[in-house]
Amino acid sequence: MALLVVLALLVVSTPVDARDTDAVHAEVRRAPEQVLVRWADHLDVDERAAVLAGVRRGTSAPELVPITARVDALPLPGAGAGELARVARALAADPRVEFAEVDRIIEVEDRTARVARQAAPQLAPLPDDPLFGLQWGLRNTGQRYESATSTVIGEPGIDVRALEAWTLTRGDPGIRVAVIDTAIDADHPDLEGAVVEQRSTVGTPGEATDPGVHGTAVAGVIAARGRDGFGMIGLAPEVSIVSVVAFEELAARASTTTLGTILAAFEVASVLEVDVINASWVTSDPSPLLLTAVADAGVPVVAASGNEGAVLTADTGRFPAGFTLPNLVAVTAIDPSGRVPSFANVGAEVIDVAAPGVFIATPGLGSGHVWAEGTSFAAPFVTAAVALAIEVAPYASVEDVVDAVSWTSRPLPSLQRTTRSGGVLDAAALVRGVQRPVCRPDRLSAPQFTDVDDAAVHRDGIACVAGNGISVGRQDGTFGPDEPVTRAQLATFLARLLVLAGVDPDDPVLPVVPVDPEVPETPDAPETPDAPETPSTPTALGPSDGGFPDVPDDNVHAPSIELLARLGIVEGGSDGLFRPDEVVARGQMASVLVRTHLALTGIERDPSRRWFVDTTLNVHADAADVARDLGIVRGVTRSQYLPGAPTRRGQMASFLARAMDALAREGVILG
Numbered sequence: 252m253a254l255l256v257v258l259a260l261l262v263v264s265t266p267v268d269a270r271d272t273d274a275v276h277a278e279v280r281r282a283p284e285q286v287l288v289r290w291a292d293h294l295d296v297d298e299r300a301a302v303l304a305g306v307r308r309g310t311s312a313p314e315l316v317p318i319t320a321r322v323d324a325l326p327l328p329g330a331g332a333g334e335l336a337r338v339a340r341a342l343a344a345d346p347r348v349e350f351a352e353v354d355r356i357i358e359v360e361d362r363t364a365r366v367a368r369q370a371a372p373q374l375a376p377l378p379d380d381p382l383f384g385l386q387w388g389l390r391n392t393g394q395r396y397e398s399a400t401s402t403v404i405g406e407p408g409i410d411v412r413a414l415e416a417w418t419l420t421r422g423d424p425g426i427r428v429a430v431i432d433t434a435i436d437a438d439h440p441d442l443e444g445a446v447v448e449q450r451s452t453v454g455t456p457g458e459a460t461d462p463g464v465h466g467t468a469v470a471g472v473i474a475a476r477g478r479d480g481f482g483m484i485g486l487a488p489e490v491s492i493v494s495v496v497a498f499e500e501l502a503a504r505a506s507t508t509t510l511g512t513i514l515a516a517f518e519v520a521s522v523l524e525v526d527v528i529n530a531s532w533v534t535s536d537p538s539p540l541l542l543t544a545v546a547d548a549g550v551p552v553v554a555a556s557g558n559e560g561a562v563l564t565a566d567t568g569r570f571p572a573g574f575t576l577p578n579l580v581a582v583t584a585i586d587p588s589g590r591v592p593s594f595a596n597v598g599a600e601v602i603d604v605a606a607p608g609v610f611i612a613t614p615g616l617g618s619g620h621v622w623a624e625g626t627s628f629a630a631p632f633v634t635a636a637v638a639l640a641i642e643v644a645p646y647a648s649v650e651d652v653v654d655a656v657s658w659t660s661r662p663l664p665s666l667q668r669t670t671r672s673g674g675v676l677d678a679a680a681l682v683r684g685v686q687r688p689v690c691r692p693d694r695l696s697a698p699q700f701t702d703v704d705d706a707a708v709h710r711d712g713i714a715c716v717a718g719n720g721i722s723v724g725r726q727d728g729t730f731g732p733d734e735p736v737t738r739a740q741l742a743t744f745l746a747r748l749l750v751l752a753g754v755d756p757d758d759p760v761l762p763v764v765p766v767d768p769e770v771p772e773t774p775d776a777p778e779t780p781d782a783p784e785t786p787s788t789p790t791a792l793g794p795s796d797g798g799f800p801d802v803p804d805d806n807v808h809a810p811s812i813e814l815l816a817r818l819g820i821v822e823g824g825s826d827g828l829f830r831p832d833e834v835v836a837r838g839q840m841a842s843v844l845v846r847t848h849l850a851l852t853g854i855e856r857d858p859s860r861r862w863f864v865d866t867t868l869n870v871h872a873d874a875a876d877v878a879r880d881l882g883i884v885r886g887v888t889r890s891q892y893l894p895g896a897p898t899r900r901g902q903m904a905s906f907l908a909r910a911m912d913a914l915a916r917e918g919v920i921l922g
Contacts (some may be wrong), residue, residue, distance in 0.1 A: 431465025584608020
């Protein structure tokens, strides 16, 4: 049976006392002799019993133990590993069963529990929150840190920019952050009032669980109360912590739990209506039940990458961090100098961002503090930042918040080939970037197009461009979200955006013909096959010297094309033609949006990093990367952009909506 391990590491500057570990090992529970079953939806008790009839052991059907609404445990006392595996396979083969797995142990590393019972180290007091000066993760001034094994000198500015984020928000008690971990010492002075609810999924329901140092430390990084003259301060010091106890901390030995307990913890978090979940633990098994629990959480889930010093891939990951899900952020650690510590797992395929994870001052048990180290304590920095983002933008979708963690991150050389984003968490940029000044969904009217319903992927983008007069739809009352957009149509959309941004046709610098936002669009040209770009494809930045031979004056899009050409947003190919009916490729779309941003802001940008693996040799690579830096574009996956693929009208609407929000953040468009 595979062993699942939850990684956590707390260190102190004093030696750890020797202990009699033999007695402690006796406390560690045996692997549960049971199979976990996730049933197909709407399967009642009798139907579940019918499934179990095929796997009876002896003369009676095994009794089921409920774990969640759709997951039961099937106890098989005395069954060996082979028998448990056979039953799991038999159940999984039944069409009425979604997944069946042998339950297993989840364990926290030894060193964590030992530290929990050490005296807290004495940290130098400072005015107000005395430890704030040591919290380099919040404000790195070049502090020097020493331990028995290493000395690290901080690099000023390598932090999460907490002070800047706090000018926008410090959180709100209405934001509920679930910490699935050991129990939290809610009586610690730094956490007084922070823990608003504590539920346990271990032991007997309702039974009190002793506080653990790991959960307490994680909660402190997120929400330690500040400005009280005591201890430290969390990144989101005014949010509420919901403690979901899924691990028991044992003396001098690893804290343990089971997969079934973790599944129950996710369901409890859902019932308690939390806004974000912190998972500072990992397992080496890619459990489909765990994947489903994370995917079904309905909120952002932030997961630690683990502490084995490994380079993870999609095939050799640590989970839940290794899952690729739109609501999941996987986090590794950096030290005060901006380097990845030797213990931290990395992986450009699976790890999203980094956060501070070395020499982290956190609450211990009682009223003291400890130094924490590990990706377990990098994850809660991201969790806290996500909580701040949710507070300022409650209308933002889960996918938008999770995506913004990456594109707002700040690049570091040490992370360029070790994480997907190549960046470290920037809480200030995240809180600012997740806001939608123009296109906030809660202020948009439903798009009045017969082919766009509320479940459409690009519904909000379409509603925003329609509501702002960027696209008035087609004469038959449809929008055509799945159809490609032509270069001429895009020119008219962008011209209307320029007018919205205040471009004055009478300005002598821009002597252009007024653009009538009410001019209907011409019917779409038929889709053309995607083909490799050639030198004649319009790509270069620079204004046209005049009109285009293939755009006659009576073309409804001619004034828009002329406006964009004068501003250097579009130009013809090497043969001087504009090709108005040609479909816009995704790479070209990125280029014209970046040029539009440049024309309206006057800010020329270089790419902060290479976001996409498939744009390296494409002429639009820089534009795609800059558009990603601005939060305008997303890839079709987290690492692929498909620059040569046609831009669909629904995609275009989302791109334009994000472009308007980016301009609003620069003060060009009023939100």
